[in-house]
Amino acid sequence: MLASSGGEEIQGYLAQPHGDNARGSVVVIHHMPGYDRATKEITRRFAELGYNALCPNLYWRDAPDASPDDAAAACRAKGGVPDSRLIDDVGGAADYLRSLPTSNGKVATIGYCSGGRQSVLAACNLDIDAAVDCYGAYVTGTPRADFPIKITNLVDQLPALRAPLLGLFGNEDRYPSPAEVDELEKILQDNNKPYEFHRYDDAGHAFFAVDRPAYRVAAANDGWERIADFYRRYLAG
């Protein structure tokens, strides 16, 4: 269990490398289908890369101890994760990681799909050392007005982005579309924010998802290399 910045305790999945050397940390933000096995595998991969990694269960308050798919359904039926709660939970996860004896004090975020947007959201509101956005929709772009789940883009928050941003996108994705990625890139340039984008042909949404038809091995392998390089630069002690 980890304490959210909001004071409540929520569940998290922690993976750590062996040894007592000081190292950076990664908060892994799960996608809308939840705190699932695939996201826990990603969390373990960050430990294999040499980082303390923690995936907070963003649906814990809605459905403690439920299976990940039931919890995702329960949270969705209640309207989804409010942005303020996401910031509290990622903030709590970052604090937990910084409190570990092996922490070098540096913490990054990464998120996939809806978590990509939330990774950027966290980096606009929390002291994070690096953020990765994997194909998050509605960082820019306009959500449909009739979505029952109320979500806004992050355009007005991007000038407050506090961390370098790595963005990984598929050129066949429509959410975010290449034009929306262009818009994000222009906003970052206009605000002199450090960023690095990589866009992949023959890849659409969710190309990292090894258990889904969207998996694209070339894009995913290169993306993992880019992530490793990005964190090597920004999470070094």
Next chain:
Amino acid sequence: MCTYATMTAAIDGSAKGPNGSWFHVTNAVAYFDHPVHAMAEHTLNLDFTDPSRGPSARVALELSADSARELVAAIQAALASAPDELR
């Protein structure tokens, strides 16, 4: 993408759910988004639930868009075929 689109309906009926048990369902949620199990990027997902019994009191369906439309048509046809006095 995670579409965020979620439609809800109040329903009154029963469903056969976890452990083969029947339970009363009060809520239906429909959304077009990533499935958990179906081999498709996006599916029409249906959750039939009774929130008072907890998150696991749920029967879930993940249908391709075409098959979801066929299901809607079949439901409409079944309802239309019933004698007026039974509806």
